[in-house]
Amino acid sequence: MKPIIELRNVSKKIRNKQIIDNLSFKVMAGEVLGFLGPNGAGKTTTIRMITGLMKVSSGEIIINGTNLKQDFEKAISQIGAIVENPELYKFLTGYENLMQAARLYKGVTKEKINQVVEMVGLKDHIHNKVKTYSLGMRQRLGIALCLLHDPKVLILDEPTNGLDPAGIKEIRHYLRKLAHENNLAILVSSHLLSEMEMMCDRIAIIQNGKLVNIQRVKEEEVKTRPYFIQVDKITSALNILQDAGYEANPHEHGIEVYLEKKQVPEIIQQFVQQNILIYEVKVISKSLEDRFLEITNDKAVTSHA
Amino acid sequence: MLNLVKNESVKLLKRPSTYIMIALIVVGTILFGFLTQWLHSNSKNDSNNDWKQGLQQDIELYEQEYENTNEEWYKNWMESQIAINQYRIENDIPPSYVDYSMWSFIDESSLMITFVGLFVIIIASGIVANEYSRGTIKMLLVKPYKRWKILLSKYITVILSLLFLLAILFITAAITGALFFGLGDTNAVYLTYENGQVIEQSLLLYLIKLYVLSSVSTLLLATMAFMISAVFRTSGLAVGISIFLLLVGPIITSNLANHFEWTKYTLFANTDLMQYLEGTVLMDGMTLEFSLVILAIHLILFLAISFYLFNKRDVSA
Numbered sequence: 001m002k003p004i005i006e007l008r009n010v011s012k013k014i015r016n017k018q019i020i021d022n023l024s025f026k027v028m029a030g031e032v033l034g035f036l037g038p039n040g041a042g043k044t045t046t047i048r049m050i051t052g053l054m055k056v057s058s059g060e061i062i063i064n065g066t067n068l069k070q071d072f073e074k075a076i077s078q079i080g081a082i083v084e085n086p087e088l089y090k091f092l093t094g095y096e097n098l099m100q101a102a103r104l105y106k107g108v109t110k111e112k113i114n115q116v117v118e119m120v121g122l123k124d125h126i127h128n129k130v131k132t133y134s135l136g137m138r139q140r141l142g143i144a145l146c147l148l149h150d151p152k153v154l155i156l157d158e159p160t161n162g163l164d165p166a167g168i169k170e171i172r173h174y175l176r177k178l179a180h181e182n183n184l185a186i187l188v189s190s191h192l193l194s195e196m197e198m199m200c201d202r203i204a205i206i207q208n209g210k211l212v213n214i215q216r217v218k219e220e221e222v223k224t225r226p227y228f229i230q231v232d233k234i235t236s237a238l239n240i241l242q243d244a245g246y247e248a249n250p251h252e253h254g255i256e257v258y259l260e261k262k263q264v265p266e267i268i269q270q271f272v273q274q275n276i277l278i279y280e281v282k283v284i285s286k287s288l289e290d291r292f293l294e295i296t297n298d299k300a301v302t303s304h305a
Numbered sequence: 306m307l308n309l310v311k312n313e314s315v316k317l318l319k320r321p322s323t324y325i326m327i328a329l330i331v332v333g334t335i336l337f338g339f340l341t342q343w344l345h346s347n348s349k350n351d352s353n354n355d356w357k358q359g360l361q362q363d364i365e366l367y368e369q370e371y372e373n374t375n376e377e378w379y380k381n382w383m384e385s386q387i388a389i390n391q392y393r394i395e396n397d398i399p400p401s402y403v404d405y406s407m408w409s410f411i412d413e414s415s416l417m418i419t420f421v422g423l424f425v426i427i428i429a430s431g432i433v434a435n436e437y438s439r440g441t442i443k444m445l446l447v448k449p450y451k452r453w454k455i456l457l458s459k460y461i462t463v464i465l466s467l468l469f470l471l472a473i474l475f476i477t478a479a480i481t482g483a484l485f486f487g488l489g490d491t492n493a494v495y496l497t498y499e500n501g502q503v504i505e506q507s508l509l510l511y512l513i514k515l516y517v518l519s520s521v522s523t524l525l526l527a528t529m530a531f532m533i534s535a536v537f538r539t540s541g542l543a544v545g546i547s548i549f550l551l552l553v554g555p556i557i558t559s560n561l562a563n564h565f566e567w568t569k570y571t572l573f574a575n576t577d578l579m580q581y582l583e584g585t586v587l588m589d590g591m592t593l594e595f596s597l598v599i600l601a602i603h604l605i606l607f608l609a610i611s612f613y614l615f616n617k618r619d620v621s622a
Contacts, residue, residue: 014619051447054619077449087440092319100315103308104448145444 003062004029004152004185005050010059012045012209019045021209023059027185029152032175034200034217035189042209043189044084047157050187051081064152077105080151084158086142090131094122094141097130098148105149116144120174136167143174154178154186160195172199227264229271230254230280237276241267256284309450309458310465317428317466326424330470331477334414338481341413345405345486356399360390385498392496392503406489410482411512414474415519421470422523422551429463429527430543433615434534442620456535456615460608463527471516515579522576525600526551528607535611575599 003026012020020042027033037043048054050061052072061068066075088097098117102108117126120140130138139159146154159175160168176199178184190196196203197217205212230253231237241248241257248257259267264281271278317323367383374380393400433456436442445455495511497504526547533543550573558573568574575596 048620051443053443053446054621072451073449076447079447081447083443083447085440087442087444089316089319089439089441092316096315096319100312101444101448103312104450 002029003027004064005187006060006062007046007050008060008062010046010049010061011057012042012049012054013057019209020049023206023209023211025204025211025214027153027187029185030179030183031201032179032186032188032199034196034203035187035206036193036196036203037191037206039191041206043191043206044157045209046206047081047083047155047187047189050155051079051083052076053083077149078152079155080146080149080153081155082142082146082157082159083155085161086138086145088130088138088141088145091129093129094126094133094137097141098126098145101145101148108148112148112150116147119147120144136163136170139163139167139171143171147178152185154184156186157189158191159188160190160192168195175199224258224260226284227257227259228254228280228282228284229257229267229278231271232277232279236274237271240270240274240276244270254280306454306458309455310461313432313458313462314465317432317462322427326427326470327473330417330420330424330474333417333420334474334477335481337414337417338410338485341410342485357394360394360400364390388498388501388503389496398494398496406486407479407482408489408508408512410486411475411478412515414478414482415512415515417474417478418471418516418519418523419551421467421474421520422526423548424470425463425467425523425527426530426547426551427540427544428466429530430534430540430547432459432463432534433531434538434540434543437538438540446620452616453612456612460528460531460611463531464524467520467524467527471520475512475516518578521578521600522551522555522573525572525576525603525607526554528604532607532611535615569595570599572599572603 005027007024007026010020010023011018023042023046025033035043035046045054049056050063050068052068052075056069061075063075064078066078068075089100092100094117095113098113102113117123120143122137122140122144125133125137130141133141143156143159146156154175156175159171163171172195175186175188179186179201188196188199200217202214202216204214228251229237234250234253234255237255238248238250241255246257246259248255250256257267268278268281364387367387371380371383371387392398436445446452448455494505495508497506529550530543530547533546534540537543554573555577558568558571561568561571562574569591574591578593578596580591581593581596
């Protein structure tokens, strides 16, 4: 897989304030990358830089091999983007809004417009004025606008903002389908953890303008996982584990230890040999939220989740 | 580029306010027609046949005045009037008030160009600022066009809307004039005084020239409104300043012109290009070329500021 969006050491300074600090990451074809961070972390600024709305102070942004700064028109023509809300001309109909965009790209046919309208399920309302649309319909029209010119990249800033659960599910479904079937590189930003967890393949966590962590959403890919073992003799159990070189800590009425799956029976066998009684062995499944908080230590974020 | 302009035109033409503007121009012109007809029917009993005598009296009056004044521009103006009046008497060309027709009405309707100016300023003030206030600027700037192309398409649309509204005014005035006052003499001529000679011009050509030249101040002010709107990203300020200057600028300038030599370098001393058509200028040493240069400098300055800032600025709205 080749990277479709690539940021190389991108920084942004506004009036001597470092908004984005040396940010580098890649988004591959066929994946949804979630861009996660507390409010004010620099998510929207980064997205504005990728879409050319803001200029980078230093660093490079490469879109499918084209440097954004050197050939803006070629680079940007491969992007479909909604920055914050889909801003539409409310006095025009949905179709007229699509025509506004269609005129500005080469080779957007009538069939393509109809196909996109069909796909986002706005066929019955497309000739109504946008001011009569619900928020969900506006979001869907916004996505239709982004897809008209078959972009290689889709960038959506808070795409589920203000949507009801059904709408959120729908958007999630579209995005995963577009990435996995049409091989688009999708960058989605949000401060809603639970939503990100379901929508994205990888998540980049950004805080104070710095990339803190990038990881896969599915935990199966992580080798060692934390296990909780409830035993009667905590100290001796801890000693056994630490002597064997495991990372183990006391945890309520037992021990928390990082193990690979195949190591679990070995540990149990050892405990049994040492006459340590085992009451319970379970995987501590950490949700993304736990991991996110672990990384950012920012309690304020959870209140939005 | 063509498609960008088309998009802008669609956005203008799908808004009710545009139709209100067009309707106001049409209705205003028709009302002006009624008013003019009413005024003429009241003064019909003027001795139209004695127009030659009337002109002769005017000539004598001007000649007396000519001796008593030292104002250079006034002397020039009277000189041209005397020459034109004599030409009319000699060649049997009655002045327009004698034979009031469609042509005369189109001429008088050029007063309504200020009205057109008002609307074009409103359009120019909104065309950039509205994109910001609606947030649609973000959708527009992520399209595969460099920013200067997007701004240029908007400026072209402003100029097109000026021409469009002018055409509407001209055509409405022609139709209203023809209905109220008749077609008149289709070979009618317009007389000007240039370089000591009276020259006959095609009246239609003169009227088109009149409309275009009268719009020069509108074009400059619309460009200024365009600049203010691109710089401050709000339309209110742009509309306010520009309309204030449209209405008050010429008055202030003509007052200043009496006192300060540098006034002739200001915008409003030069926006009235009709002064060269009529042969009487605001201040000594002003020529058509001089005015065109001053206007071009202002125009380029306004546009340079607009394009520089629009290009450079981060969009964070």
